[in-house]
Amino acid sequence: MNPLQVATVVADPASVDAAITSRFSCRAFLRDRDVPRETVLEILEVASRAPSGTNTQPWRAYVLQGATRDALADKVCAAHDAIYADPAVAAQYTEEYEYYPTKWVSPYIDRRRENGWGLYGLLGIAKGEKDKMHAQHQRNFRFFDAPVGLMFTMDRILGRGSLMDYGMFLENVMVAARARGLHTCPQAAWNGFSRIILPHVGAGEGEMLVCGMSLGYADLQAPVNTFHTPREPAASFTRWVE
Template sequence: MHVDEAIRSRKSVRRFLPTPIPTSVVHHILDVAARAPSGNNVQPWRVYAVAGEARQRLCDAIVHAATHEADRHLPEYAYYPTTWVEPYLERRRRCGFGLYASLGIGRDDMAARERQMLRNYLFFDAPVGLIVTLDRRLNTGSFMDLGMFIENILIAARAQGLHTCAQAAFAWFHKVARTQLPIGDHEILACGIALGHEDLSAPENAFITERAEVDAFASFHGF
């Protein structure tokens, strides 16, 4: 798959088929992704790949925490702003409204919205889940390094004919993840990633977010 096609066809898939993914394929994706650049080549990331019973135990533990003690859990970094401004607020709204509309969930149907949110912690039924961490002893620049590494995972997965969903929602339940995985105290749980084959029959997977045109975010000087 040409890299342009891999990038353009990447999307957040929110329902996967149960088709198993061989360990060798997951290993290959991570091996390719590890070519991501990082300041002074520090490579500040770690990945915990889960499948089978290990995946189920992690999912069960987080779903239980999310439904019984959610107010006790907070992420170790601020992903979203405390105050939204434009154009980001409108983009966020269009994304949320579009997703729930594709699922037939009304704006006031909070129970259905909660059920959909909880599906994050099942990796949207993907057979493989990745938990990605960052070494907290580093600094803000390493978040840029981590972002490039995560993007490489998503694109390398497309090159294997697979799909993904990057999920910051897992960051809220880092304490639970630590009971299931050997995550060190010096690591920040940055996100999870669902990995598998797209369920083409799922209406939510037909929802594709738009992107701003180049002229809306870039200016050219001296060309």
């Protein structure tokens, strides 16, 4: 074991907690405030300290900035618009793994609805305003204007456990971003469009898309960034076994 790790004292626990608790899904970024490559690499470097079963390290990251980012956004927005115009087109775009359950039950469906309507309510989008909902959903495919778009893949041959490892890596990315004044939004919205995304980023044959992520400086004036999601208190999901 690296003695630096075992001997490290976290001198300022409050800062660690602040980095974790100030992470939220940012949905409006400052488009023109770029993030240097070195910063992105540093975040990914720190994040790669995530544990993984037998140290398999299943993560692979593609970073999109500038023209390549915009070109991908254009392609996926066009596909998203085509589905909106003709829902039958959606059959061309399938997710490689089921992120969400096929059958929704309480309490998850309730939380999902609360989340969706809370966000739309904040944006002044009422039930039935489909064009507005489509436009808001499409913001995903512009990376919410973030200057950095990330696409995360892993080898398809890996097991379900690797997705668990991946989640730890992704959380590390988001927390390390916070430590540098940056914000993020993890995005499964991209997953259905992997047949566009994987060739665009130059992913290999055996890779599957895990999710996308927006990274940048938050727009502090944007109302959407005031959206704060609730959590069940720890005492309600914890049982002391005695």
